[in-house]
Amino acid sequence: MSETPVKHQNTAAFYGQAVASFSVAMVATAVGIYKLHADAWVRAFLAIAVLYLVTSSFTLAKVIRDRQDAGAERAR
Template structure:
């Protein structure tokens, strides 16, 4: 069976940038909601909407990652089956 090639790792700079962008966007949106000149129930509604949007974004990202990893695993299993068939075929020919 073949071994996997080198797996791509994200750099520390990329990880920092994604976390910084996430925290900055959440902070700025929260400050904007708090400072809106509307009733508190409207602010609460917008805050709940933001919280649910963030939660659903994480769920979607996890689901897409899991789907991608499942497809990679299925491809590896199929590749192993093909290699086994080819090795059996080669041994029959010799």
């Protein structure tokens, strides 16, 4: 009994929702930091921290995806 792996593909609506959600979150965070009643250096530090968190999240997601893809290739 041979099972062929099913390739899951996201819909355009799911992709659009993910992009919109990410955009809203980044804009809301930027506005929140901009409107924060604090010194400029504090706001700059928070902005850099948010950018670092975002880039780290993208890197982690890519590493996890690559590991899953490698595991799927070995299973074939």
